[in-house]
Amino acid sequence: MFDPVEKLKEYIRFPSISADPSAKEGMRGAREHVAGLLKSIGFDVEIVPTKLHPIVLAHRGGDPKWPHVIIYGHYDVQPADPLNLWHSKPFEPEIRGDRIYGRGSADNKGPLMVHITAVGRLLERDPKLPLRITFMIEGEEETGSPSFLPFIEKYRDRLKADFVYLSDTGIQRPDQVVITCGLRGLMLFDLVVTTAKSDVHSGLHGGAFRNPIQALTEICASLHTPDGKVNIPGFYDDVLGVEPWERTELSKLGQSEEEYRKFLGVPAFHAPPGYSPFEALRFLPTLEFNGIGGGYQGEGTKTVIPSKAFAKISCRLVPNQNPKKIRELVYNAIRQRVPKDVTFELIDQHEGVPYVVVPPDRSNTPKDQSPVLARAFRAADKSIASVFGNPPLYLREGGSVPIIADIKRVLGLDSLLFGLFLPEDNLHAPNESFDLTVMQKGIQASEQILSTVARG
């Protein structure tokens, strides 16, 4: 068996920046490195071409009656700039203390290496392991996974499985693993308000007609109530309540509101009544303004009335909200609130991402949960408790991971999201690193989990 730390170093050396057209060699190198590792532990490896960066599809078959787990990962990384803020070169991995530094070390090269190593060790120890395993490793995660949905639609027959297993979510402390059991959905659009057909002088024409920024801010201001809720009729109608165990589980994280407030740097929180800030960002939907623009934004002044102004708006959605229905509710409310003396446009920015619930083995476990997944959750509880010292917490996250929703929708599969990266790992930022102790514990726990899934 290979040394996972040495192989991770080699892996990091490939600058596999999917957003950078000049990084094709790095992409190819990282892809072949992963493919080589999987071949070395006995997998049949196929490089599936896409419009942009090929997907590594590797399979270890066996008796069709064996359980089948799909392990997801990605071999592409974020750009490394600003380079001057790195203490070592981003693509020359360096171990300092318990950490390995380098772009992609935590997102997602280290965590993927955890599972490749765990599978390799498990198969070395137990060559007849009754488990079918498919690795599905894409190269476009950092650019929004445009090829992923067509891929799983095309390969859906080969992706019939019991569940998907991955490590691409975070934890708060190295001794407390979190299994993400819910993700918020997403609905995005632009609102554009237009008044005059061109920019006009605010002295010569100001006061005769409504300024588009005025109209836009009036509409935007109508979208929240003073206590922080979304002010759209029907917006909360489908929202499922929070299970008591979820609040309990969250409280076990032991996060300090004051520390979080300082981390954000805000004077005070503004969560709706009855929800702590930690609860609000996991359990409640939102309507956020991601951007706003119009008129003169430079230094000094320009006494212009702009022709138009726009806002970029997104809603995070929770169970049981439907992105299409929410879009219609929001659009209808805005249509009713736009004053008659301006024109406006609502521009869909995305078809929408559904929320995800991965039903853990808890009180709200649905009847139709896969028995193999249920076994995996029990294995995760036990293995993680023994290796990390604490059983995992099952928490919903505020973010949205479109591929998890796509996997559920197209393949019908739930995902076990085994969190492995820490806040201090600096994902998407200079000096990204991965904790080698977490890595070694992750390998042990993952080996045990997969073994238990296969053999009970």
Place this chain on the structure above:
Amino acid sequence: MFDPVEKLKEYIRFPSISADPSAKEGMRGAREHVAGLLKSIGFDVEIVPTKLHPIVLAHRGGDPKWPHVIIYGHYDVQPADPLNLWHSKPFEPEIRGDRIYGRGSADNKGPLMVHITAVGRLLERDPKLPLRITFMIEGEEETGSPSFLPFIEKYRDRLKADFVYLSDTGIQRPDQVVITCGLRGLMLFDLVVTTAKSDVHSGLHGGAFRNPIQALTEICASLHTPDGKVNIPGFYDDVLGVEPWERTELSKLGQSEEEYRKFLGVPAFHAPPGYSPFEALRFLPTLEFNGIGGGYQGEGTKTVIPSKAFAKISCRLVPNQNPKKIRELVYNAIRQRVPKDVTFELIDQHEGVPYVVVPPDRSNTPKDQSPVLARAFRAADKSIASVFGNPPLYLREGGSVPIIADIKRVLGLDSLLFGLFLPEDNLHAPNESFDLTVMQKGIQASEQILSTVARG
């Protein structure tokens, strides 16, 4: 005497773009051209250096008891781009039909030529004219006149006069001169709202604290009432009512609301109750949003909660509003309306421009009006009626001309603003032109006005 059209052609040939550092030769040429013309009609000419572009100060003295009129103009012009939209070269004047085309033809080279020619003809006809005349011609008007205030402060003793006379305002029809008898003041500031200390992920943190764009739009939306008034306590307290003659005078312009609506391209007007759009933009103060910005403004989406958002805001002010007092009222209202969970900053963008009222010889003429100015208004009524076929209309304008306010404040002088350019003259735009018939009539009327001011 020179031929004014030929001299205007020569004048236009100098590309005197004050904003363009490479146009120094054009600036010098235009300045010397004007200085030469004034010398040729008997003026003592001084070129007064400033930090940027010198001011031409020319004087025709006489008995200190004679009335003294200062004629203002500027020899600089706007940049000519986009060049591809011009039908003839901007600095190669061309006469087509009744118009002379070229950058600066209407703003302000043609109108200034009107008055230089009128003075020249008058002095040729009446060499002993009992009138002191000072031309004060700056070269920074198109860049905000930064040297003008220091100049009039330094030269205030030499600028003791009865009134200031200029043509740098507009008219609507060639047969209907407008004398601008009021300009709105101006107060400008930026409002910046900050929440988190850096941009954060809208999924991981959305819902816990108030988005700065939300806070900004809520504050901005509070600044107007639904019927289009400014919603700041005390904002209208000092506003003087409109005199009945002002509404009558405005109605004589005969503008069509429907044509104005089409010109702007707005679905409907939004003037406060009791005011037509034409009245609102002259007689009422405003609070306008000149710009707004924050977060992601590019193509597509970025699910970010920005750290900050800003609005650039300006108020147009009418008699008797004080910019300093209005600034305090607006700032106080905003301070009270900013939610406690965000931080904010109010940034003064200008010391403020006071409104201007040039008291015409009408019912609201103040007791302290200069008898020489009163005589000038009567002369303007009579001369303009005889030359243009209609007496001038005395109208307030919605814009602000800081130099007029500075002249009033520093020198204590009112200005007679004899409008000469038409909407179709395309000021600040490609194919700027000046109507030669208006020019010739302007010369006749101006000669009569100045003659009457001197001799009654």
